[in-house]
Amino acid sequence: MADKSLExxxxxxxxxxxxxxxxxxxxxxxxxxxxxxxxAATGCMEVFSTPYPQTAWKVPWVHSLFQNxxxxxxxxxxxxxxxxxxxxxxxxxxxxxxxxxxxxxISGAFERGHNITYxxxxxxxxxxxxxxxxxxxxxxxxxxxxxxxxxxxxxSRPKKDMPQILAAHGAPYVATCxxxxxxxxxxxxxxxxxxxxxxxxxxxxxxxxxxxxxxxKTIELGKLAIETxxxxxxxxVNGKLEKVKKVKRKPVEDYLKVxxxxxxxxxxxxxxxxxxxxxxIADANxxxxxxxxxx
Amino acid sequence: xxxxxxGSHAIAEAVRLAKPEVISAYPxxxxxxIVERLAEMVANxxxxxxxxxxxxxxxxxxxxxxxxxxxxxxxxxxSSQGLLFMAEVCFNVAGMRQPIVMSIANRAVSAPLSIWNxxxxxxxxxxxxxxxLYAEDVQESFDLHLLAYRACExxxxxxxxxxxxxxxxxxxxxxxxxxxxxxEVQAYLPPYNPLNKLDxxxxxxxxxxxxxxxxxxxxxxxxxAMDRSLAVLKEAGKEFKKIFGRDYSxxxxxxxxxxxxxxxxxxxxxxxTIKDAVDEMRAxxxxxxxxxxxxxxxxxxxxxxxxxxxxxxxxxxxxNISIGSRMKGAVGYEVKDAINDSSVQVLSYVAGLGGRxxxxxxxxxxxxxxxKGKGDCFYGIREELI
Numbered sequence: 319m320a321d322k323s324l325e326x327x328x329x330x331x332x333x334x335x336x337x338x339x340x341x342x343x344x345x346x347x348x349x350x351x352x353x354x355x356x357x358a359a360t361g362c363m364e365v366f367s368t369p370y371p372q373t374a375w376k377v378p379w380v381h382s383l384f385q386n387x388x389x390x391x392x393x394x395x396x397x398x399x400x401x402x403x404x405x406x407x408x409x410x411x412x413x414x415x416x417x418x419x420x421x422x423x424i425s426g427a428f429e430r431g432h433n434i435t436y437x438x439x440x441x442x443x444x445x446x447x448x449x450x451x452x453x454x455x456x457x458x459x460x461x462x463x464x465x466x467x468x469x470x471x472x473x474s475r476p477k478k479d480m481p482q483i484l485a486a487h488g489a490p491y492v493a494t495c496x497x498x499x500x501x502x503x504x505x506x507x508x509x510x511x512x513x514x515x516x517x518x519x520x521x522x523x524x525x526x527x528x529x530x531x532x533x534x535k536t537i538e539l540g541k542l543a544i545e546t547x548x549x550x551x552x553x554x555v556n557g558k559l560e561k562v563k564k565v566k567r568k569p570v571e572d573y574l575k576v577x578x579x580x581x582x583x584x585x586x587x588x589x590x591x592x593x594x595x596x597x598x599i600a601d602a603n604x605x606x607x608x609x610x611x612x613x
Numbered sequence: 614x615x616x617x618x619x620g621s622h623a624i625a626e627a628v629r630l631a632k633p634e635v636i637s638a639y640p641x642x643x644x645x646x647i648v649e650r651l652a653e654m655v656a657n658x659x660x661x662x663x664x665x666x667x668x669x670x671x672x673x674x675x676x677x678x679x680x681x682x683x684x685x686x687x688x689x690x691x692s693s694q695g696l697l698f699m700a701e702v703c704f705n706v707a708g709m710r711q712p713i714v715m716s717i718a719n720r721a722v723s724a725p726l727s728i729w730n731x732x733x734x735x736x737x738x739x740x741x742x743x744x745x746l747y748a749e750d751v752q753e754s755f756d757l758h759l760l761a762y763r764a765c766e767x768x769x770x771x772x773x774x775x776x777x778x779x780x781x782x783x784x785x786x787x788x789x790x791x792x793x794x795x796x797e798v799q800a801y802l803p804p805y806n807p808l809n810k811l812d813x814x815x816x817x818x819x820x821x822x823x824x825x826x827x828x829x830x831x832x833x834x835x836x837x838a839m840d841r842s843l844a845v846l847k848e849a850g851k852e853f854k855k856i857f858g859r860d861y862s863x864x865x866x867x868x869x870x871x872x873x874x875x876x877x878x879x880x881x882x883x884x885x886t887i888k889d890a891v892d893e894m895r896a897x898x899x900x901x902x903x904x905x906x907x908x909x910x911x912x913x914x915x916x917x918x919x920x921x922x923x924x925x926x927x928x929x930x931x932x933n934i935s936i937g938s939r940m941k942g943a944v945g946y947e948v949k950d951a952i953n954d955s956s957v958q959v960l961s962y963v964a965g966l967g968g969r970x971x972x973x974x975x976x977x978x979x980x981x982x983x984x985k986g987k988g989d990c991f992y993g994i995r996e997e998l999i
Contacts, residue, residue, distance in 0.1 A: 353813040357679065370827050373818035378811040380682050381820035382675060382705050389672035393637060393679025393687070394811065396663035400634040400685060405813045423675065426668030 336533020338523030349507025359415035360384040385419040388427035413454035428487040441525035466582035491517040498540030530578020547600035621646030627758035635680035643780035670695035681711040684810030693720035707742025712765035729968020744774035751788035864908035873902030890976035914951035928983035960988025
């Protein structure tokens with residue numbers, strides 16, 4: 319069992335107050351334990367936690383580039399195997415590194431079947447460079463490269479389905495979770511690191527700076543995403559959907575209206591057409607994963 | 614043991630004897646025979662390594678980096694497009710001070726696509742912070758791999774190295790090679806002893822970012838390590854001679870330069886042909902010699918100056934082009950700077966790009982151009998195609 323009292327990410331790092339990814343980092347290591355090597359991608363977490371000569375990490379940690387964490391982890395795993403060592407190897411990378419620039423390396427590592435756990439902290443845009451859209455950015459979200467304007471309603475494409483892409487690689491374990499449910503993260507990480515083979519976990523990590531909400535509301539935002547069906551917590555084990563978090567669904571407006579990135583859907587006037595499209599995404603999620611609680 | 618081996622298979626033998634714990638590579642012509650042979654060795658139990666069949670060169674070097682950070686001796690190999698695809702990782706590996714040894718079967722770069730030899734690929738990565746060694750023949754290609762591991766892993770250096778050899782000309786040519794005994798290699802190259810590694814029992818952070826207050830010192834330290842590698846490579850070369858009999862105590866090789874009036878400077882396999890051309894020209898009464906550069910990085914400037922002292926006409930054969938530069942080739946500038954004497958004529962000749970053969974008669978013609986003082990140009994352009 320994971321020792322939940324362990325604090326392997328030290329306080330005093332430079333994350334924003336209310337940072338979702340910072341919370342995720344702490345919880346991941348509570349699940350993974352001390353005998354873990356972290357392989358990080360360039361991004362917010364790397365930058366806020368390791369300005370030379372300081373580090374927030376009490377476990378061995380390595381950062382190489384933006385897009386190669388899965389490949390670096392492959393090499394670490396191969397080396398440990400040859401040396402007969404027992405550490406867990408975990409990648410912690412943002413959504414830009416995972417959904418976009420790192421896909422080649424991730425696909426290769428999963429196809430080769432390395433014993434690694436790849437964790438994406440998904441804050442749904444390139445936050446480190448100033449809130450540009452990524453393949454993880456949700457439909458209609460306004461970012462600095464998908465700004466809402468006279469001829470734009472924000473990001474014109476739906477979020478890429480990375481968990482299913484990795485499940486299709488034959489990964490033995492694919493899971494999603496949210497910082498709104500800390501024990502669920504710890505449990506899923508602990509499960510993943512103890513499964514032989516490449517596992518994928520995608521954690522919803524609301525970003526107060528990028529999404530435009532008060533830093534005291536991070537957990538609340540995470541909960542709303544789940545409760546509206548715009549984020550689904552599930553586990554796919556050996557290709558089969560095993561467990562899904564069920565909810566009594568709320569309308570998507572409840573989640574959208576509290577974030578600046580969706581403000582253009584409410585002002586100057588309520589855009590019911592667009593909100594209906596987003597509601598349809600939530601409905602499709604509910605249908606696909608069966609999240610609706612039967613009352 | 615003497616054996617007649619294809620260059621690639623000889624290099625695979627050198628790698629087997631160096632016992633890397635992790636091999637990570639992606640196929641590209643003309644490097645493929647090396648990694649195929651290594652895969653065979655692993656499959657047959659002749660080599661106990663983790664062999665990672667990556668999906669790209671980018672991952673090949675990234676995985677090698679990860680394994681190196683975890684404390685293993687690692688190996689990779691590539692060519693041309695593969696090396697360019699790795700470029701970002703190359704800079705990163707050197708900055709992270711991981712002593713990875715990588716074979717470069719030198720090949721031209723696209724466009725136009727060419728699988729044939731020149732040295733544009735490794736020379737394009739000149740400033741990446743890797744030691745760059747160039748071999749003349751199969752034996753030297755074999756030897757430099759062992760020498761590179763020894764020098765790179767020396768704690769005074771801790772930099773990666775390219776061992777470069779001309780694609781096809783060396784990689785696909787059979788030559789007699791002396792393959793040493795395993796225990797001789799063990800005496801020369803002890804197991805890798807990393808200065809730092811990823812280890813849960815002694816955690817540390819690697820690859821952190823540096824603000825303007827710290828960045829420059831990291832680069833300065835890399836440069837100092839490269840400067841130190843001059844002496845370390847020579848030491849490794851001397852030790853090599855003691856154990857294996859072949860002399861690599863210098864990073865250059867002089868051939869009939871003592872009384873020479875004209876010196877040809879070159880890297881790689883062309884040096885063999887130049888030696889034959891020098892012999893013929895000497896027989897014709899021309900005082901010509903060759904200076905072979907074995908290490909482009911670190912650049913042995915002092916040694917080059919000494920070897921060329923008193924020679925008034927120097928021509929550099931360049932299997933690369935620095936597009937838009939005055940001298941045309943990239944190596945010429947450094948030779949000129951090493952000589953640092955305005956009374957010496959130093960000219961570059963871009964030749965043999967994309968695998969175009971350089972024959973003895975071409976070398977003689979270029980020598981005539983050097984004598985006439987005409988250079989800093991391409992040699993052998995087919996005017997009818999222009």
